[in-house]
Amino acid sequence: MKVEIILIICINAFSIGVKSQIEQETTDNPQQLSTGADSSQTFFIDNPVQLSTGADSSQTFFTEANSVGQGNAAIFEQQLSAVKTQATGTGTCSGGTYNVKDFGAKGDGKTDDCKAIQAAWLAACKCTGSPKVLIPSGTYLTGPVQFFGACKGTTITLQVQGTLKASTNLGHFGQRDWICFGWVRGLILTGGGTFDGQGTASWPYNKCPVTKKCNVLPTNLKFNAMTDTTVKGITSLNSKFFHIGVVNCQKFNVIGVHITAPGDSPNTDGLHFERSSDVTITDSIIATGDDCISIGHGNSRMTIKGITCGPGHGISVGSLGRYQNEGDVNGLLVKNCTLSKTTNGVRLKTWESSPNPSKAINITFEDIIMNNVCNPIIIDQTYCPYVSCESKLPSKVKLQDIFFRRIRGTSSTPIAVWLKCNKNIPCQNVVLQDINLSHPAGAKSTCQNIQAKTLGTVIPTPCKG
Numbered sequence: 124m125k126v127e128i129i130l131i132i133c134i135n136a137f138s139i140g141v142k143s144q145i146e147q148e149t150t151d152n153p154q155q156l157s158t159g160a161d162s163s164q165t166f167f168i169d170n171p172v173q174l175s176t177g178a179d180s181s182q183t184f185f186t187e188a189n190s191v192g193q194g195n196a197a198i199f200e201q202q203l204s205a206v207k208t209q210a211t212g213t214g215t216c217s218g219g220t221y222n223v224k225d226f227g228a229k230g231d232g233k234t235d236d237c238k239a240i241q242a243a244w245l246a247a248c249k250c251t252g253s254p255k256v257l258i259p260s261g262t263y264l265t266g267p268v269q270f271f272g273a274c275k276g277t278t279i280t281l282q283v284q285g286t287l288k289a290s291t292n293l294g295h296f297g298q299r300d301w302i303c304f305g306w307v308r309g310l311i312l313t314g315g316g317t318f319d320g321q322g323t324a325s326w327p328y329n330k331c332p333v334t335k336k337c338n339v340l341p342t343n344l345k346f347n348a349m350t351d352t353t354v355k356g357i358t359s360l361n362s363k364f365f366h367i368g369v370v371n372c373q374k375f376n377v378i379g380v381h382i383t384a385p386g387d388s389p390n391t392d393g394l395h396f397e398r399s400s401d402v403t404i405t406d407s408i409i410a411t412g413d414d415c416i417s418i419g420h421g422n423s424r425m426t427i428k429g430i431t432c433g434p435g436h437g438i439s440v441g442s443l444g445r446y447q448n449e450g451d452v453n454g455l456l457v458k459n460c461t462l463s464k465t466t467n468g469v470r471l472k473t474w475e476s477s478p479n480p481s482k483a484i485n486i487t488f489e490d491i492i493m494n495n496v497c498n499p500i501i502i503d504q505t506y507c508p509y510v511s512c513e514s515k516l517p518s519k520v521k522l523q524d525i526f527f528r529r530i531r532g533t534s535s536t537p538i539a540v541w542l543k544c545n546k547n548i549p550c551q552n553v554v555l556q557d558i559n560l561s562h563p564a565g566a567k568s569t570c571q572n573i574q575a576k577t578l579g580t581v582i583p584t585p586c587k588g
């Protein structure tokens with residue numbers, strides 16, 4: 124019974140939404156698909172949800188990259204019922220360590236260890252107390268893996284000491300992300316190990332930086348509907364798309380993680396959050412090709428401290444205001460962070476022509492050091508990552524109670540403070556306090572539709588617009 128279900132999960136991972144022809148093309152001939160501008164559109168040929176472009180309100184997980192959300196959620200739900208049967212089955216164990224090697228994992232970097240990892244998880248998930256799944260040192264090759272609950276224990280630890288390497292065959296993923304956690308209470312992900320997305324080969328297939336209609340590549344680590352999660356001391360390397368995506372989670376703590384990808388890798392956001400609350404991220408080092416941390420819609424009570432960011436696009440609220448029925452962002456503190464050579468420092472970005480009104484309120488950035496950062500302080504309410512965006516109605520996202528305090532260092536462009544607010548719904552109560560940003564040619568501020576309040580010494584000279 125156990126083996127059957129495991130087989131279903133792993134074989135599914137290798138068959139959903141995949142045409143064998145595509146599998147072959149992506150494995151054997153990566154060049155073939157990357158020639159035409161729209162070639163990546165053929166990846167998910169069996170997946171109507173992902174290719175439909177209707178006004179789908181819940182397709183909001185990837186706020187920049189488009190078109191995931193509903194499809195994934197539906198598939199998650201199906202998988203959940205299968206896994207739930209296991210988790211609440213007849214197990215009588217309590218606690219214990221479940222070593223993936225005892226379940227057949229080779230850890231030789233060549234064998235597909237998906238089934239063994241999945242089996243160890245399912246065994247631990249049935250136990251009461253505080254069971255642990257151990258992935259000892261070694262290199263474990265695997266396609267998508269699902270660590271789903273509900274589990275029976277009060278906590279469940281996944282201790283990764285080795286390196287997990289993602290399959291480089293995009294056909295193995297269908298529309299799935301790589302390492303997925305869902306519906307687990309009390310997960311502790313730890314052990315100092317590495318999640319290597321092996322993204323280099325897939326980055327040329329990602330058209331999302333240039334077009335809205337694009338197919339989304341797998342995220343390295345995705346967390347959905349989790350409660351009380353700790354992610355501590357792991358490394359995420361060269362994700363195909365986002366490194367860590369967190370959706371619908373309560374009480375989510377990230378401590379001492381390393382996130383690494385080249386500065387020019389597409390959409391490799393470090394940590395992205397949506398519809399989550401009571402989140403802390405501390406003492407982590409993020410070097411990547413997109414936002415180090417991005418705070419999407421519907422998040423509240425978040426604290427981000429002790430982050431070193433760069434290269435990357437900085438720490439961002441947004442982008443907001445793109446989809447129907449987005450939730451507000453309420454209560455964010457970003458403190459004691461250092462950004463080096465990033466394309467933005469601390470940023471709020473909202474789209475024009477938002478379908479519904481929403482708010483970002485009570486947001487504080489303080490004690491931040493900027494080293495050679497392009498746009499160290501930026502509010503952009505006309506955000507458009509493409510060459511042009513179709514419509515030009517003002518954003519409906521209201522920005523209110525936004526505090527920039529004790530931010531110092533160097534700007535790599537003369538405009539060190541750029542506040543581009545909304546015409547119709549002006550930014551309200553934006554405060555600049557004790558700012559000191561310099562540029563060799565003299566730093567400047569630029570403002571549109573805003574007069575920020577200033578406290579203490581503010582360099583460059585504040586603007587009105």
Ligand SMILES: *[C@@H]1O[C@H](CO)[C@@H](O)[C@H](O)[C@H]1NC(C)=O
Nearest residue numbers: 406428429430431459460461
């Ligand atoms: C600030 O963050 C750094 C890590 O970048 C950490 O080492 C240091 O202890 C933090 N300082 C405070 C006062 O929290």
Ligand SMILES: *[C@@H]1O[C@H](CO)[C@@H](O)[C@H](O)[C@H]1NC(C)=O
Nearest residue numbers: 424425453454455456485487
């Ligand atoms: C603003 O957010 C912070 C968390 O960053 C929270 O501690 C504080 O209570 C919030 N203030 C209001 C007025 O909600």
Ligand SMILES: *[C@@H]1O[C@H](CO)[C@@H](O)[C@H](O)[C@H]1NC(C)=O
Nearest residue numbers: 531532533559560561580582
């Ligand atoms: C601003 O920073 C520069 C160094 O970047 C320093 O020389 C100057 O004294 C600082 N100004 C204030 C008012 O702190």
